[in-house]
Amino acid sequence: MNIGLLGIGTIGSGVFEQINQNFGKFSESSSIPAKITKVLDKDLTKKVKNAILTDNPDEIFNDNSIEIIIALMGGEEFEYEQIKRALENKKHVVTANKAVIGAHLEELSELAKKNNVMLRYEASVGGGIPIIKALEDQIRNNEINEIKGILNGTTNFILTKMIGDKVNFENSLKEAQAIGFAEANPESDLKGSDAARKLAILSSLAYGKVLKDEDIPKRGILNISTTDINEINRLGYTIKHLAQSINKNNQVNMVVEPVLVKKDNVFSKINNEFNLISLNGDKTGELMFYGKGAGKDATANAVVSDVLDIINALNNNQIIPQPEFENDISTNFDEGIEGRYYLRVDTDNSRRFSLSDLMEILEDICEIEHIHTSEGSILILTDSVKQSDFEELIEKLDLPENEYFFARILD
Amino acid sequence: MNIGLLGIGTIGSGVFEQINQNFGKFSESSSIPAKITKVLDKDLTKKVKNAILTDNPDEIFNDNSIEIIIALMGGEEFEYEQIKRALENKKHVVTANKAVIGAHLEELSELAKKNNVMLRYEASVGGGIPIIKALEDQIRNNEINEIKGILNGTTNFILTKMIGDKVNFENSLKEAQAIGFAEANPESDLKGSDAARKLAILSSLAYGKVLKDEDIPKRGILNISTTDINEINRLGYTIKHLAQSINKNNQVNMVVEPVLVKKDNVFSKINNEFNLISLNGDKTGELMFYGKGAGKDATANAVVSDVLDIINALNNNQIIPQPEFENDISTNFDEGIEGRYYLRVDTDNSRRFSLSDLMEILEDICEIEHIHTSEGSILILTDSVKQSDFEELIEKLDLPENEYFFARILD
Numbered sequence: 001m002n003i004g005l006l007g008i009g010t011i012g013s014g015v016f017e018q019i020n021q022n023f024g025k026f027s028e029s030s031s032i033p034a035k036i037t038k039v040l041d042k043d044l045t046k047k048v049k050n051a052i053l054t055d056n057p058d059e060i061f062n063d064n065s066i067e068i069i070i071a072l073m074g075g076e077e078f079e080y081e082q083i084k085r086a087l088e089n090k091k092h093v094v095t096a097n098k099a100v101i102g103a104h105l106e107e108l109s110e111l112a113k114k115n116n117v118m119l120r121y122e123a124s125v126g127g128g129i130p131i132i133k134a135l136e137d138q139i140r141n142n143e144i145n146e147i148k149g150i151l152n153g154t155t156n157f158i159l160t161k162m163i164g165d166k167v168n169f170e171n172s173l174k175e176a177q178a179i180g181f182a183e184a185n186p187e188s189d190l191k192g193s194d195a196a197r198k199l200a201i202l203s204s205l206a207y208g209k210v211l212k213d214e215d216i217p218k219r220g221i222l223n224i225s226t227t228d229i230n231e232i233n234r235l236g237y238t239i240k241h242l243a244q245s246i247n248k249n250n251q252v253n254m255v256v257e258p259v260l261v262k263k264d265n266v267f268s269k270i271n272n273e274f275n276l277i278s279l280n281g282d283k284t285g286e287l288m289f290y291g292k293g294a295g296k297d298a299t300a301n302a303v304v305s306d307v308l309d310i311i312n313a314l315n316n317n318q319i320i321p322q323p324e325f326e327n328d329i330s331t332n333f334d335e336g337i338e339g340r341y342y343l344r345v346d347t348d349n350s351r352r353f354s355l356s357d358l359m360e361i362l363e364d365i366c367e368i369e370h371i372h373t374s375e376g377s378i379l380i381l382t383d384s385v386k387q388s389d390f391e392e393l394i395e396k397l398d399l400p401e402n403e404y405f406f407a408r409i410l411d
Numbered sequence: 412m413n414i415g416l417l418g419i420g421t422i423g424s425g426v427f428e429q430i431n432q433n434f435g436k437f438s439e440s441s442s443i444p445a446k447i448t449k450v451l452d453k454d455l456t457k458k459v460k461n462a463i464l465t466d467n468p469d470e471i472f473n474d475n476s477i478e479i480i481i482a483l484m485g486g487e488e489f490e491y492e493q494i495k496r497a498l499e500n501k502k503h504v505v506t507a508n509k510a511v512i513g514a515h516l517e518e519l520s521e522l523a524k525k526n527n528v529m530l531r532y533e534a535s536v537g538g539g540i541p542i543i544k545a546l547e548d549q550i551r552n553n554e555i556n557e558i559k560g561i562l563n564g565t566t567n568f569i570l571t572k573m574i575g576d577k578v579n580f581e582n583s584l585k586e587a588q589a590i591g592f593a594e595a596n597p598e599s600d601l602k603g604s605d606a607a608r609k610l611a612i613l614s615s616l617a618y619g620k621v622l623k624d625e626d627i628p629k630r631g632i633l634n635i636s637t638t639d640i641n642e643i644n645r646l647g648y649t650i651k652h653l654a655q656s657i658n659k660n661n662q663v664n665m666v667v668e669p670v671l672v673k674k675d676n677v678f679s680k681i682n683n684e685f686n687l688i689s690l691n692g693d694k695t696g697e698l699m700f701y702g703k704g705a706g707k708d709a710t711a712n713a714v715v716s717d718v719l720d721i722i723n724a725l726n727n728n729q730i731i732p733q734p735e736f737e738n739d740i741s742t743n744f745d746e747g748i749e750g751r752y753y754l755r756v757d758t759d760n761s762r763r764f765s766l767s768d769l770m771e772i773l774e775d776i777c778e779i780e781h782i783h784t785s786e787g788s789i790l791i792l793t794d795s796v797k798q799s800d801f802e803e804l805i806e807k808l809d810l811p812e813n814e815y816f817f818a819r820i821l822d
Contacts, residue, residue: 018552018694029551128695130548134541140440141429141715266701269677283429283712284539288701290677301694304552316729 001034001311004060004091006082007073008041008048010180011096011123014300015070016048019307026304030311036070038063057082061089068310070303071095080104087111087119092314094306096123096299102197106210109322118313118320120306125151125198126275128298129291130305135205135279136323142281144206148244148410151198153273153293154182154189155221155241160271163229163238169222181273181294192218192241192256199243199254206279207247208327211254217333218256223405227377228344232260235370235381237342238268239407244337252331255387260342260409267410336387339408340369341380346403348376353397361396365389381409412445412722415471415502417493418484419452419459421591422507422534425711426481427459430718437715441722447481449474468493472500479721481714482506491515498522498530503725505717507534507710513608517621520733529724529731531717536562536609537686539709540702541716546616546690547734553692555617559655559821562609564684564704565593565600566632566652571682574640574649580633592684592705603629603652603667610654610665617690618658619738622665628744629667634816639755642790643671646781648753649679650818655748663742666798671753671820678821747798751780751820752791756810759787764808772807776800792820 003019005012019026020036027033038060039048046053060066069086073079076099083100086093087108095101101108101121112119122132126149138144150156154176161172173190176182188194193213200213221241232239237260245254261268266288270276275293280286292298313320345353355371358378362368367383382390387408394406414430416423430437431447438444449471450459457464471477480497484490487510494511497504498519506512512519512532523530533543537560549555561567565587572583584601587593599605604624611624632652643650648671656665672679677699681687686704691697703709724731756764766782769789773779778794793801798819805817 026552129698130545133548134545137541137544137716138712140719141437142712264680266677266680269675269680281712282708284709285703285706286701287540288699290697290699290701292696295696297693298695301549301553301692305548308551316727318727318729 001032001067001314002037002063002065003034003068003070003307004038004040004063004066005036006040006060006069006071006079008039008046009072009074010296011299011303012072014296015072015303018300018304020050026308029308031315032311034307034311038066061085066091068092068094068307070307071097072303076100076103083108084111087115087117090115090117092118092310094120094303094310096121096303098124098194098197098201102200102213105201105204106325109325113322116319118310119322120309120320121201122306123299123302125201126277126289127153127291127293127295128302129275129277129289129293130302131202131277131289132205134289135202138279138281138284138287139206142283144279144281145248146244146246146280147199147202147206147278148242148267149199149202149277150240150267150270150275151243151277151293152189152195152241153275154186155195156270156274156293157181157272159221159239159241162224163233164271168226169224190222191220195241195243195256199245199256202277203245203252203254204325205323207252207329208325209329210325211252211331215331215333216254216256217336219258221258223402224258225344225405227375228405231344231374231379232342236263237261237409238263240267240270242267242410246337247329250327250329252329253335253337254331254333255337258407260407265410334388336391337408338384338386340384340411341382341390341406341408343380343382343406344404345378345397345399346376347373347378352399353378362393365393412443412478412725413448413474413476414445414479414481414718415449415451415474415477416447417451417471417480417482417490419450419457420483420485421707422710422714423483425707426483426714427462429711429715431462432460437719440719442726443722445718445722449477472496477502479503479505479718481718482508483714487511487514494519495522498526498528501526501528503529503721505531505714505721507532507714509535509605509608509612513611513624516612516615517736520736524733527730529721530733531720531731532612533717534710534713536612537688537700538564538702538704538706539713540686540688540700540704541713542613542688542700543616545700546613549690549692549695549698550617553694555690555692556659557655557657557691558610558613558617558689559653559678560610560613560688561651561678561681561686562654562688562704563600563606563652564686565597566606567681567685567704568592568683570632570650570652573635574644575682579637580635601633602631606652606654606667610656610667613688614656614663614665615736616734618663618740619736620740621736622663622742626742626744627665627667628747630669632669634813635669636755636816638786638788639816642755642785643753646792647674648672648820649674651678651681653678653821657748658740661738661740663740664746664748665742665744666748669818671818676821745799747802748819749795749797751795751822752793752801752817753820754791754793754817755815756789756808757787757814758784758789764789773804776804
């Protein structure tokens with residue numbers, strides 16, 4: 001069985017090693033001998049031992065001996081086109097591309113079905129964590145009603161540095177970029193788009209309806225100040241960047257945002273590039289899955305696992321079915337998830353609010369659980385309040401972006 | 412497809428509901444309609460709606476319409492015989508019985524292979540956590556070199572109560588029994604046999620060689636005193652009952668014992684009946700799986716998942732292969748796992764040791780990192796030392812069982 005690999009960057013070279021160089025136990029595990037025969041990459045100086053390196057996609061797509069395409073180029077538009085082309089050419093596809101899967105899951109699943117081929121994307125969420133397979137396995141009998149996850153290694157790495165090592169945001173980001181956890185342009189990580197894509201993939205599978213990442217309300221980890229970190233710590237919490245979706249009577253809410261997590265909560269112990277994904281099921285209660293959310297060998301292992309599943313299915317003249325997205329699910333992202341809130345408002349810059357001003361405005365929408373001033377800021381913990389109401393309040397306050405920060409408390 | 416259910420206790424009735432009463436989405440998930448038609452139980456007053464209740468195994472085994480047997484009676488000898496009989500009669504078997512699987516995994520796997528049927532036991536380890544499937548999936552490409560787990564809900568529940576709520580051992584045990592987490596005779600939980608069985612199953616699959624639970628050195632959670640709990644807390648640790656196996660160059664070490672865990676370690680946050688299982692792989696690094704280690708619906712969901720896999724395989728004219736146990740693995744349980752140790756020796760009862768006596772004996776085998784006296788006890792933290800050397804030391808001290816406690820520190 002011949003395989004074509006599109007893109008031999010970090011993960012691609014891990015996959016190449018594990019499949020072709022017997023770095024893993026690949027050849028023992030698959031009853032049909034398989035190897036990567038052709039590799040697509042713009043950089044033709046790269047080394048691909050015993051395989052053909054090309055910068056021409058046709059050389060792979062027109063090769064009838066290639067039955068599986070592994071798409072690991074990253075980006076969105078070009079890889080989307082290649083995956084479509086592969087499926088239309090009746091080649092099975094394995095990808096780690098969350099942008100493509102997040103945006104085109106339904107269309108690509110349909111295309112795979114129509115062409116009687118398999119499309120797998122274990123590595124698109126949670127890096128080395130076998131979460132897609134676990135989720136597909138669970139939903140057959142265990143109805144998932146909530147997903148919570150630390151899904152983005154970059155923001156988690158930065159928060160770990162900022163909170164644990166008291167490194168400021170800029171230097172934490174630089175360190176993440178130096179190690180290779182953050183991209184040169186880290187916007188999609190920092191603002192929550194990357195986590196939203198992964199949440200959309202998991203939620204679409206869990207709830208049986210395609211949910212688009214672009215619709216998910218997202219807030220990133222910018223605007224967290226040293227005051228926040230100190231105060232939140234003093235209150236017994238830590239900050240995590242959380243992706244969460246809740247399905248209540250077929251009405252789904254989703255959000256990606258910084259949240260406060262109690263220090264005795266498992267989520268507070270997930271550091272650096274590690275991910276944690278929690279599924280709440282009506283039969284099992286909470287199930288959690290932990291592992292490296294990024295990294296060459298771990299992510300490559302997830303890709304290889306998909307390849308082995310495809311080979312195994314073919315060996316049994318079987319096709320792993322694509323998911324169905326036919327459930328009657330509606331979304332209500334505007335209302336958001338109810339919870340207690342932490343709010344910091346700086347007073348020494350804008351000086352627009354006194355303690356009593358702020359209390360008056362706040363008490364219109366919620367009870368105040370705790371309020372105090374510290375280093376030119378007013379710090380507030382509210383009682384439970386609807387997200388939409390809280391956000392309305394923030395709008396009403398009309399503060400400059402760098403003079404406040406708020407986060408829901410994960411209870 | 413007809414199914415026979417052996418035993419309708421707590422988990423059995425959960426399985427019956429999920430399969431037959433459409434409590435779950437079972438009928439949608441399996442393409443072949445399937446139901447439990449006959450139930451074996453000693454108590455013929457039990458209610459099994461639309462199925463036949465019998466106390467005669469023959470009525471199930473001689474029924475040719477029954478293709479799958481779910482064995483959930485518990486105990487060891489009788490259930491072992493029934494599982495053997497089922498496999499010999501070419502019926503597929505699903506069980507949650509860790510005693511039977513722990514003791515007879517190789518023989519029963521061989522028997523399943525010989526008769527071309529499937530044997531599945533997801534619920535035998537970790538209750539509702541899908542760990543067997545995840546492990547089988549990983550080992551195809553990701554070489555597992557270490558397993559760590561909180562595998563016994565009873566001891567974890569008792570430790571949570573003792574440490575978190577300052578309830579003494581006896582009352583914690585009573586509470587566990589009242590809720591149904593601990594059996595009337597809790598010895599196999601408290602002394603580590605139950606965890607050892609589960610560790611043996613996971614390690615056998617991970618390392619590709621049958622490892623027997625009876626050989627694993629085990630120490631339970633008896634002898635933990637209030638002094639220990641207070642001192643360990645003061646030192647920044649908590650106590651967990653851990654099952655651990657390490658495979659280093661095909662030499663396997665296994666142990667079930669209380670260990671000290673730093674409070675910032677995820678293991679320290681696993682409370683009550685929850686389990687956590689960590690797999691360390693050469694490709695993925697650490698992967699962890701968390702969920703309810705016991706409980707009707709969660710464990711039943713794991714059983715039902717096995718049944719769905721069998722039906723799905725049959726639907727594709729396939730047989731899920733049994734594991735191979737042909738690796739060249741040796742064990743060296745006597746040497747144990749090296750680590751730092753915590754030791755308490757009471758001085759107000761036996762009064763056999765002064766501080767300097769004890770230091771002298773200890774310094775023969777290891778460095779002392781920390782030593783102090785408290786409430787009639789000497790408390791010591793050692794530097795890293797071989798388990799066998801440390802145990803030799805304990806033997807040399809020759810203390811009455813209730814006058815000391817020691818635990819390795821999980822670093």
